[in-house]
Amino acid sequence: METMNIVVLIKQVPDTWSERKLTDTDHTLDRDAADAVIDEINERAVEEALLLKEAHGGKVTVVSMGPDRATDAIRKALSMGADEAVHISDAALHGSDTIQTAKVLASAIRTIEGVDLVVAGNEATDGRAGAIPAMLAELLGLPQLTHARRVEVEGTEVRVERETEDGITHLAAELPAVVSVGEKINEPRYPSFKGIMAAKKKPVTTLGLGDLGIDPSEVGLAAAFTSVVESAPKPPRGAGERVEDQGDGGVRIVEYLAAQKLV
């Protein structure tokens, strides 16, 4: 293969350092409650895509589905060095579940010609389904090499070290393929000033559902295959007893644990 045509998926999520909330009305994410940032694992996905591009030549296209303000996350990826972006934005997508999200992302990826590799984060910090990359492989009919801690491309073959709670699994497949990366894959680069300036001029194509040939009635909260019956914030955990260690801290803990029948 001469050069690589890489698609990298990114998602804007509520910052895990801020208080995250669900809305009272329809139990969807309260996007105004928390700061919105590019999900950290996506920065690693972008980094891995850029490393592959630097090694093999080619192009990195960012694909993101989300409301208008997701452009901030997209710009971040472009300022790191991605070449262009596709932003899927449509009011009808509000409240879509993972099934609908995977279908919309697959449609958008199909609009990009000659894709060799789709790179994604293994699991978003908000939904934590951890299955979108596998679901894209299912929809696109591509091999899935997910939860990678190491990715290698040689010729037309991609090899991955998959790391999960089961241990390490070595995987190999022919391109095109879907890869998802885990925490240990790399350290993402910081955008340079030059990168930030250049990102402003990089092309971002905005696609609505009409552009993807998707009927708005097939997506969104009303068409989701699952529904939330109720949601409630857990009552905050109160602070219990706190003591200063007077040389008997360990003993005091054991006494507490014994009273709770924990030892």
Add this chain to the structure above:
Amino acid sequence: MSEVLVLVDHVDGAVRKSTLELLTAARRLGEPSAVVVGAPGTSAKIRESLAGHGAAKVYVVESDTATDLLVTPQVDALALLAERTSPAAVLVSATAEGKEIAGRVALRTGSGWLVDVDDIAADGVATQSVFGGAYVVKSKVTTGTPVITVRPGAIDAEAAEGAATEEAVEVPVAEASKPVRVTGREPVVAGDRPELSEASVVVSGGRGVGSADSFSVVEELADALGGAVGASRAAVDSGYYPGQFQVGQTGKTVSPQLYVALGISGAIQHRAGMQTSKTIVAVNKDPEAPIFEIADFGVVGDLFTVAPQLSQEVAKRRG
């Protein structure tokens, strides 16, 4: 009574505990049918354990290639059986692999699916804990066959008699999808300590532990309490302890009976991985550490004097 398909998670000829938990949950919804996908001879080794937890049927999907492929043999088997048996639900453990399998089965069968469920009621309404335990959500699948992934350790496995009648199933290999080949496996070597996400006691160390060597103070307390060892992200990032033991937003989510935090400040990302623990005990030098806001019992002090004393006292009581 409708069947409920349960995907059996097995390793080295033994059923994982999470599968027995799934069988227990399945009995609330209908009659459990275990689905065993693996190399020839797998079912023979594990059938008894499935029978002991109420499996009425065991679908045996064995082939020489099952272990050479990733995820797709399980997806093919569950999708075929879901179509053939119209089950009340398909249950899968919410592990990394289980969630990938479930998502693909849901797509293939045109069904909705639920992630990381803590509990399921007889009417199929599932309880989930989201944003690291900040919210409790009840939801249900409204389209197709509910595909539900259950968090390992969330439901207590209960023994029950089942016939575990075996039925061999031939699954045609889907030709459309290109395969991914498994070229090697390095399974996690189980240590003497319980698995982090299944342990009833977890003792974690943070930045305050100060070095990889001093993590032995955390390990000693974990061993005294018969628990697992965890680490905060700060401790993992500083190289004090391996990443597989990280507790928090980007690590494991644990909810043991007892969680002991040693030298952990309690940043929101750490709390997201442990705040559903039943009892939390914290030791930290800094009286302002946010971990004290959620600790049931806190000691402001030096973990290097408090923790060894605690280990000793626990050992004394256990005789």
